[in-house]
Amino acid sequence: MLIDTYGRVATDLRVSLTDRCNLRCTYCMPEEGLSWLAKPDLLTDDEIVRLVRIAVTDLGVTEVRFTGGEPLLRPGLTGIVARCAELEPRPQLSLTTNGIGLARTAAALRDAGLDRVNVSLDTLRPEVFKTLTRRDRHQDVLDGMAAARAAGLTPVKVNSVLMPGLNQDEAPDLLAWAIEQDYELRFIEQMPLDAQHGWKRDGMITADDILASLRTRFALTPETAGERGSAPAERWAVDGGPHTVGVIGSVTRPFCRACDRTRLTADGQVRTCLFATEETDLRAALRGTASDAEIAEIWRKAMWGKKAGSGLDDPDFLQPERPMSAIGG
Numbered sequence: 001m002l003i004d005t006y007g008r009v010a011t012d013l014r015v016s017l018t019d020r021c022n023l024r025c026t027y028c029m030p031e032e033g034l035s036w037l038a039k040p041d042l043l044t045d046d047e048i049v050r051l052v053r054i055a056v057t058d059l060g061v062t063e064v065r066f067t068g069g070e071p072l073l074r075p076g077l078t079g080i081v082a083r084c085a086e087l088e089p090r091p092q093l094s095l096t097t098n099g100i101g102l103a104r105t106a107a108a109l110r111d112a113g114l115d116r117v118n119v120s121l122d123t124l125r126p127e128v129f130k131t132l133t134r135r136d137r138h139q140d141v142l143d144g145m146a147a148a149r150a151a152g153l154t155p156v157k158v159n160s161v162l163m164p165g166l167n168q169d170e171a172p173d174l175l176a177w178a179i180e181q182d183y184e185l186r187f188i189e190q191m192p193l194d195a196q197h198g199w200k201r202d203g204m205i206t207a208d209d210i211l212a213s214l215r216t217r218f219a220l221t222p223e224t225a226g227e228r229g230s231a232p233a234e235r236w237a238v239d240g241g242p243h244t245v246g247v248i249g250s251v252t253r254p255f256c257r258a259c260d261r262t263r264l265t266a267d268g269q270v271r272t273c274l275f276a277t278e279e280t281d282l283r284a285a286l287r288g289t290a291s292d293a294e295i296a297e298i299w300r301k302a303m304w305g306k307k308a309g310s311g312l313d314d315p316d317f318l319q320p321e322r323p324m325s326a327i328g329g
């Protein structure tokens, strides 16, 4: 079990498969990209599957989400999913993706054992997409989502970040569209995890702003207390249901007390939190002579030291050295 000193138990593993991405979202990385991890530093497919197996069979992990960077850029993705789907007990397997290439791969990923996808899309306007992501791929994302829905990778969840002056007025349109498409929409507050360190607290669109904007067009009823569990998104029924909308207030409504996550970077470092400033190296142990039991023990010790909160509200808050794309969002 991955338990920490506050009694939280991590059962949800986020695995970054690559730090590379084919978009350049302004809130994530600079136009020129970043200096990517060198291939020998990346975990191999076998190493990833071994770590997921240890997490699932020895450490009580029940859900595995592949992310990045852009996980669809990882050549071995389908094989990794297939091997993880054979683990006992079988974990829930999902993918967080920008959707580019999903139109081609959704059916194969489902056949390999993928259960669900979260696709990131911040705007319904192709020209705003181009400004926000610095790439002209809006239609590819829409096609990827439709393919995921057709393949039964449902519910297809859509993650949206609102940015001032770009798409901040789009919340109601995004929700109307998501309902029509039968996607489950969640807004994520912009976090200080961009490589350029451009985030400003007073420049971000908050959960309250998003809810106020949605309420101009929809009646929102909060889920009853307790239903949120360890889910980061607070959810509201829209116009009496059955459709819902989620808001992940990572900055203004943090959910650290119920956090059930552990994270693995593409180069084999355990992170206890997106905002952790320390990491624990599993790659060296993997590439040495460590047994599964020894690796599990290193992972357990790392999680035991998980901090109470993200530290975002501390006056001496320090943005982690790695940006979101290199941690795995």
Ligand SMILES: C[S@@+](CC[C@H](N)C(=O)[O-])C[C@H]1O[C@@H](n2cnc3c(N)ncnc32)[C@H](O)[C@@H]1O
Pocket (backbone or CB within 6 Å): 021, 027, 028, 067, 068, 069, 070, 071, 096, 097, 098, 099, 118, 119, 120, 159, 160, 161, 188, 189, 190, 191, 192, 193, 194, 324, 325, 328, 329
């Ligand atoms: C880092 S991406 C990785 C997976 C995949 N490439 C994708 O687009 O979903 C995961 C999520 O993090 C979000 N994200 C990236 N930088 C962020 C930031 N500074 N604040 C909030 N969300 C961010 C993205 O919008 C996306 O929904």
